[in-house]
Amino acid sequence: MQSQSRLSESAYSSYHTPNSDRLAAILQEMEYINTIGKSFVAAIDRFQVHRALLGALQKLYSFAACSILLKGDPFELSIIPCYPLSQVFIAAMIERIASAASVIDFPAVSVEELANASYLDAPDDLSITQKLGSPVQDMIGGAVIGSFLNVPLTVENRIVGMLSLFDEREGTFDTDLLKLTTMIADYAAVALENVRLRERETALWRQAEIGRQRLELIISSMAEGLLITNEQGGITLLNVSAQHLLAQAQLDLKQNSPLRTLALANNVSWLHKLADIIDEALTGVTVMNQELIAGEAGEPVPLTLSISAAPLHDASQVQMGPIGVVAVLNDVTANKQIEKLKDEFVSVVSHELRSPLTAIKGYTQHLMRRIDRRLRKTQQEQQSSAISGVDLPENYDLRSLSIIQSQADHLERLVNDLLDLSQVQWGKLHLQYSSFYLADVLVESVRSVQASTEQHTIYLDIAVQDTKIVADKMRMSQVIGNILDNAIKYSPQGGQVTVKLEEREGDYFVSITDQGIGISQEYLDHIFERFYRVRNTASRQYSGIGLGLYVTRAIVEEHGGHIWVTNNKGLGCTFSFTVPAAAHSD
Numbered sequence: 145m146q147s148q149s150r151l152s153e154s155a156y157s158s159y160h161t162p163n164s165d166r167l168a169a170i171l172q173e174m175e176y177i178n179t180i181g182k183s184f185v186a187a188i189d190r191f192q193v194h195r196a197l198l199g200a201l202q203k204l205y206s207f208a209a210c211s212i213l214l215k216g217d218p219f220e221l222s223i224i225p226c227y228p229l230s231q232v233f234i235a236a237m238i239e240r241i242a243s244a245a246s247v248i249d250f251p252a253v254s255v256e257e258l259a260n261a262s263y264l265d266a267p268d269d270l271s272i273t274q275k276l277g278s279p280v281q282d283m284i285g286g287a288v289i290g291s292f293l294n295v296p297l298t299v300e301n302r303i304v305g306m307l308s309l310f311d312e313r314e315g316t317f318d319t320d321l322l323k324l325t326t327m328i329a330d331y332a333a334v335a336l337e338n339v340r341l342r343e344r345e346t347a348l349w350r351q352a353e354i355g356r357q358r359l360e361l362i363i364s365s366m367a368e369g370l371l372i373t374n375e376q377g378g379i380t381l382l383n384v385s386a387q388h389l390l391a392q393a394q395l396d397l398k399q400n401s402p403l404r405t406l407a408l409a410n411n412v413s414w415l416h417k418l419a420d421i422i423d424e425a426l427t428g429v430t431v432m433n434q435e436l437i438a439g440e441a442g443e444p445v446p447l448t449l450s451i452s453a454a455p456l457h458d459a460s461q462v463q464m465g466p467i468g469v470v471a472v473l474n475d476v477t478a479n480k481q482i483e484k485l486k487d488e489f490v491s492v493v494s495h496e497l498r499s500p501l502t503a504i505k506g507y508t509q510h511l512m513r514r515i516d517r518r519l520r521k522t523q524q525e526q527q528s529s530a531i532s533g534v535d536l537p538e539n540y541d542l543r544s545l546s547i548i549q550s551q552a553d554h555l556e557r558l559v560n561d562l563l564d565l566s567q568v569q570w571g572k573l574h575l576q577y578s579s580f581y582l583a584d585v586l587v588e589s590v591r592s593v594q595a596s597t598e599q600h601t602i603y604l605d606i607a608v609q610d611t612k613i614v615a616d617k618m619r620m621s622q623v624i625g626n627i628l629d630n631a632i633k634y635s636p637q638g639g640q641v642t643v644k645l646e647e648r649e650g651d652y653f654v655s656i657t658d659q660g661i662g663i664s665q666e667y668l669d670h671i672f673e674r675f676y677r678v679r680n681t682a683s684r685q686y687s688g689i690g691l692g693l694y695v696t697r698a699i700v701e702e703h704g705g706h707i708w709v710t711n712n713k714g715l716g717c718t719f720s721f722t723v724p725a726a727a728h729s730d
């Protein structure tokens with residue numbers, strides 16, 4: 145028995161009726177399409193789409209239920225009953241859906257999988273309490289499917305799923321209404337696709353929002369200050385730590401203010417340096433650990449910041465250059481304080497060590513002289529009494545004392561290096577300038593070092609006549625002495641050491657080449673750092689604490705010169721330094 149609404153009857157018999165009736169039927173049909181169109185457009189979630197679908201279909205047929213199978217990963221099956229249905233009927237529906245799914249090219253799934261994934265969406269006004277999988281309620285509805293209709297759900301010619309209609313009675317679904325049913329299915333398909341897109345968009349937005357909030361939390365709880373600028377160097381972000389650091393430096397930087405303008409307006413020198421770092425990073429260069437003194441210069445340990453800045457590139461790479469800079473500000477004042485304490489401690493201890501050392505050296509010398517006198521006297525007595533070749537105890541004493549003396553000299557050099565370290569650290573390397581010939585200092589140093597070694601031969605090659613400079617003579621001889629001592633120390637097999645003095649472009653150029661163990665390429669950049677020792681030398685027999693070259697570089701640079709080292713292929717290395725010919729003139 146077929147049951148149709150009045151609309152379908154009138155609309156489809158309209159082709160055989162007079163014009164005015166036909167017009168009325170078309171109008172009615174359009175009104176119908178308009179109504180269902182509106183209800184689909186207004187649907188904001190899948191349940192509202194289901195309601196709209198049910199409403200539209202019920203105007204065409206009186207039926208038991210419909211279902212929507214949507215493709216996707218995961219796929220979705222919604223069963224929408226028009227009245228309470230028995231479990232058997234629903235199970236039969238699922239079976240039919242499974243066998244019909246191949247029509248829409250649905251991936252092969254079992255009836256159980258479909259049943260598990262299905263969702264029973266009963267309209268609110270139906271007091272349906274049944275759930276899929278609950279015990280069969282035979283009292284409700286029939287058990288056999290009498291009629292069945294499948295319509296593909298398409299969006300822009302793409303099949304996105306399948307709409308199926310079911311009824312207990314036979315012949316419910318009139319093929320005359322197929323066109324309208326397909327149209328309703330299309331409406332539903334578009335509405336469901338929109339809902340899907342909206343849901344996906346909402347999920348993405350929520351995810352992005354969670355990510356944004358997390359990032360904000362990370363940035364605000366970072367112990368390091370974070371400063372981000374735009375491509376003009378204008379501040380676009382300052383986290384709490386950065387604001388705190390800048391407040392400590394008596395600065396109140398506002399977002400969007402260009403750093404350079406702020407630097408000019410505030411007349412704060414370190415702000416200029418910060419702007420320089422940002423400008424450098426804006427050229428595409430990454431700047432690492434640049435220290436800035438942001439506190440009052442007069443303070444014992446002023447606020448010191450270590451800044452690293454990296455160019456920020458457009459993620460889409462549309463823009464070639466950086467679109468800004470991200471800079472990290474670290475407060476390293478505490479480290480500086482510890483360093484200062486350590487240096488002060490080293491300086492005090494070194495000072496304290498000096499007095500006993502002076503006494504040890506003085507008394508050793510005194511004893512050596514006395515024993516030497518006594519020895520000579522005894523030797524004279526032996527000669528007069530014709531006794532000779534007897535090893536006198538004074539000889540042994542003298543040897544012991546000379547060991548004490550050389551060890552005391554070594555200790556004195558270490559103490560002096562430590563004292564120099566604190567002077568260099570705190571920029572208090574006060575030079576005593578005088579006028580002298582650099583060649584003389586070289587000759588003197590070479591003579592004294594040559595006296596300490598028999599294994600090595602030191603060649604001196606002075607290629608310039610007038611070598612007059614104004615510099616600190618003691619410090620200059622310390623520089624040459626340090627390099628020469630190392631040349632001897634790190635050439636345990638002996639060999640030649642060549643010292644050259646030339647004049648190059650107005651500078652005096654000194655090079656000291658040895659034939660020792662050399663320095664591997666990877667260490668060359670580090671050996672002028674304080675306490676740096678090449679690993680293989682530190683662990684071996686060479687004594688030292690890695691300060692000599694650090695102090696040496698400080699002295700050379702304080703005189704306006706440069707120092708560097710090169711490796712001689714396979715044999716030793718060459719240390720070179722320059723001293724400006726007019727190093728200093730008062």
Ligand code: ADP
Nearest residue numbers: 630634662671677678681688689690691692693
């Ligand atoms: P120290 O000699 O007390 O360790 P320096 O500062 O004088 O400290 O030298 C630093 C390091 O450089 C040394 O530990 C050594 O590894 C390396 N070095 C210096 N001079 C030479 C040299 N002429 N040949 C090889 N290695 C050298």
